[in-house]
Amino acid sequence: xxxxxxSQVQQLYKTQKTSHSTAAGATSSSKDQLEISSxxxxxxxxxxxxxxxxxxxxxxxxxxxxxxxSGDYKVDNSSFAAKLLEKYNALV
Numbered sequence: 001x002x003x004x005x006x007s008q009v010q011q012l013y014k015t016q017k018t019s020h021s022t023a024a025g026a027t028s029s030s031k032d033q034l035e036i037s038s039x040x041x042x043x044x045x046x047x048x049x050x051x052x053x054x055x056x057x058x059x060x061x062x063x064x065x066x067x068x069x070s071g072d073y074k075v076d077n078s079s080f081a082a083k084l085l086e087k088y089n090a091l092v
Contacts, residue, residue, distance in 0.1 A: 036044075067073035 064073065
């Protein structure tokens with residue numbers, strides 16, 4: 001290894017010191033500010049309301065769940081198949 005080649009490479013990558021003290025002094029008095037738009041506030045309110053809402057609406061599903069557990073809930077196979085094909089055809 002040639003030592004003089006190393007020192008030449010080191011000289012290429014030397015950075016010059018710059019004086020940032022004057023620029024830093026001017027910006028130190030200003031402060032960053034964040035302002036959320038009214039639309040952003042509306043979105044945050046909607047997110048909070050959605051987070052507070054349960055995933056399953058128990059008031060609507062309780063009667064169906066009771067019917068299934070008791071064995072009283074009956075599904076018409078032909079009606080179910082027709083609705084399933086209707087949904088499939090709407091997707092295709």
